[in-house]
Amino acid sequence: MKCQRTLRCHLLFLSLVVPATGFAHERPDRPPSFLDGPVTATHYDGVGDDLLTAGLGASGLASATPPAVSSDPTAAEIRRLAIYNNYRALVPTDAGNGYGVFYGPGVDANGQPTGEEGLIAGTEYLAFAGPRSGRVNVTLMVQVPDSFDVDAPCLITAPSSGSRGIYGAIGTAGEWGLKHGCAVAYTDKGTGNGAYSLQGNRAIGIDGRVDDADALGKEATFVARMSPRQRERFNSEFPDRYAFKHAHSRLNPEQDWGRNVLQSIEFAFYVLNTQFGDEGRGRHRRLRFEPDNTLVIASSVSNGGGASVRAAELDTRGLIDGVAVSEPNVNPRKARFAIVQGTQAPLYDHSRSLFDYTTLLNVYQGCASLAEPTAPFNLAPSAEACTSLHEKGLLSAGTAAAQAAEAQQIINDAGWNPEQNIVQPSHWFLNVPQSISVTYANAYGRADVRTNLCGYSFAATDPVTGAPVSLAPDAELRLFGTGNGIPPTGGINLVNNASVGGVVENRVSVSPSSGRADQNLDGALCLRALATGRDPVTGERLRGAARAMHRHILEGIEQIRASGDLHGKPAIFVTGRNDAILAINHASRAYYGLNQATRGARSQLRYYEVTHAHHLDVLNALPGFAERFVPLHHYLFQGLDLMYAHLRHGTPLPPSQVVHTVPRGAGAPAIGPANLPDIDPNAPAADRIRFGHGTLYVPE
Incomplete structure (x- = not known):
């Protein structure tokens, strides 16, 4: 059961922007100035519906059967589907990986299994941060559990991952915060699952329902900017295409991720002060909850973790007390220091951008996958890619096996950890580097969807021919609940407009330059050229429109x-050594080294690198992963526990260290405490990560 409360209810949220007086609002019934439009509030009773599981409970989230959705889905149905899919996309829900034992709704705040469904009652608030033009809406959400302790208030940020x-x-x-009785401040960071159908002129509203874009108007999560005539012209040449908010907003939303997180915190304080009321009377009236009396931890994983880190860097008003993130997508500025793992050679060429190291991977991984025949779900190795790379002079070896080894070495020489080699083939099969390369090229370059950058576009495809087709109506109506904002998602795939024989899905396309089904090497080389400014084959500098786009992309990267500099805030990074999405030498390790180089003894950042852990825990339920890897998710929760204890009780943070986990091994028996050793408050010297003499030392 739930109670929908609107502007007429006793919360009396205002539907118009009312100027605020900075953060410390003189009138607590006035929203922050960046809000534009209504705030909706929905209470969930924790019986029929709830904040964490949408009424599904621990068993419902673990079920392989998604919740039912009607042919004309309600907002509640779409929300339930979104929570189900988003939870399962990041958290392995099988008992063998610790669900229901170490984490999950059925585990309490102290890490003890309860055997219960774990529904959490409370109120959920939704709003847009503007300006609200229909193409830049950033979604903000605050969840306040009924267990929120007004005498010991806490707030956790949860910007979306990916x-x-x-x-x-x-x-x-979100789960950690709700189970600890904290309010949780969410934001979609301006990337959120904003799919827009150019053919049908249909968009997604804040509640996840699909409608005519003109009817939604400023209430649309995202609409590609163009006139009806321009859209008609585009559709006549490229029918059934979709634009996505992250790729095609033409705003480089990543530059505002940190700001969006800070906005979510301010929104949360407004919500708390409105829900629970202020204190005192008359001129002695004051806000009940302020940064000075409310514990605030910036958290989340991957892109969300990176957003919280950027928020801490931007926070000059003391909104954030501490940071605890997992595998954060950070692109640190370059600094002069070396990274050394064990006895390996020093790496000086670290701190490359995500776009740089991913576009390189995108060129070589199809071939390199042949070098890892035992890698789990290695279902898309490409001898054709090896042959094409060799013909173009990008590989010199004469046999497919030697070419694959050479391609793998190029990847590792660019700073990708060897430990990721066995994970990457599965990601290649899942189109992870391909989709990241395309999405971020468009985002950083502020490209219009009509540009079809490097010949790529997004569309549903025929399962037999691979040709673009109309997305099934029921699939489109479910996009908010099934999509992740970056193709392939919800039935929408990457397509190659330039394929020999006509437009087809990227993975089965044929490159014009080679005449081979080499997984669109031509497109990958085009994206790589936009990263480096040179043709990868000829070495010549780009010219004309390509050079201009390269410069736009570099400007976009500099903005993020x-x-x-975390301004002395205590912070925890938890990262898996086998991460195959974010190269740790360019992300977590590089950031920690930069922080140490610039802050020195004043730094309060701790870095915990976890062995036998990678970026996508959900894969650990699959054969080949289950035997080899442990859930990094467990260590995010441990990092949050450590930060909470540090901020609330003054408990010292453990030193930076490598955490040596134990894989489950043959037969993948259920994971236990022996597999997941704690982050050690008294870590031996041999396990400690150190910075000194211009070098970051990471033990094996």
Whole structure:
């Protein structure tokens, strides 16, 4: 059961922007100035519906059968589907990986299994941050559990991971915060699952329902900017295409991720003060909850973790007390230091951008996958890619096996950890580097969807021919609940407009330059050229429109570079050594080194690197992963526990260290405490990560 409360209810949220007086609002019934439009509030009783599981409970989230959705789905049905899919996309829900034992709704705040469904009652608030033009809406959400302790208030940020919608961190920072009685501040970071049908002129509203874009108007999560005539012209040449908010907003939303997180915190304080009321009377009246009396931890994973880190860097008003993130997508500015793992050679060429190291991977991984025949779900190795790379002079070896080894070495020489090699083939099969390369090229370059950058576009495809087709109406209506904001998602795939024989799905396309089904090497080389400014084959500098786009992309990347300065805030990074999405030498390790180089003894950042852990825990339920890897998710929760104890009780943070986990091994028996050793408050010297003499030392 739930109670929908609107502007007429006793909360009396205002539907128009009312100027605020900075953060410390003189009138607590006035929303922050960045809100534009209504705030909706829905209470969930924790019986029929709830904040964490949408009424599904621990068993419903673990079920392989998604919740039913009607042919004309309600907002509640779409929300339930979104929570189900977003939770399961990030958190392994099988008992063998610790669900219901170490984490999950059925585990309490102290890490003890309860055997219960774990529904959490409370109120959920939704709003847009503007300006609300229909193409830049950033979704904000605050969940306040009924267990919120007004005498010991706490607030956790949960910006979405990846390009996911507003529920994209529900199972990570969201679950931890709700179970600890904290309010949780979410944002979709302006990337959220905003799919827009150019053919049908249909968009997604804040509640996840699909409608005519003109009817939604400023209430649309995202609409590609163009006139009806321009859209008609585009549709006549490229029918059935979709634009996505992250890729095609033409705003480089990543530059505002940190700001969006700070806005979510301010929104949360407004919500709390409105829900629970202020204190005192007359001129002695004051806000009940302020940064000075409310514990605030910035958290989340991947892109969400990076957003919280950027928020801490931007926070000059003391909104954030501490940071605890997992595998954060950070692009630190370059600094002069070396990274050394064990006895390996020093790496000086670290701190490359995500776009740089991913576009390189996108060129070589199809071939390199042949070098890892035992890798789990290695279902798309490409001898054709090896042959094409060799013909173009990008590989010199003469046999497919030697070419694959050479391609793998190029990847590792670029700073990708060897430990990720066995994970990457599965990601290649899942189109992870391909889709990241395309999405971020468009985002950083502020490209219009009509540009079809490097010949790519997004569309549903025929399962037999691979040709673009109309997305089934029921699939479109479910996009908010099934999509993740970056194709392939919800039935929408990457397509190659330039394929020999006509437009087809990217994975089965044929490159014009080679005449081979080499997984669109031509498109990958085009994206790589936009990263480097040179043709990868000829070495010549780009010219004309390509050169201009390269410069736009570099400008976009500079806008999202991290400074490494957390203003003395205590912080925890937890990262898996086998991460195959974010190269740790360019992300977590590089950021920690930059922070140490710039802050020195004043730094309060701790870095915990976990062995036998990677970026996508959900894969650990599959054969080949189950035997080899442990859930990094467990260590995010441990990091949050450590930060909470540090801020609330003054408990010292453990030193930076490598956490040596134990894989489950043959037969993948259920994971236990022996597999997941704690982060050690007294870590031996041999396990400690150190910075000194211009070098970051990471033990094996």
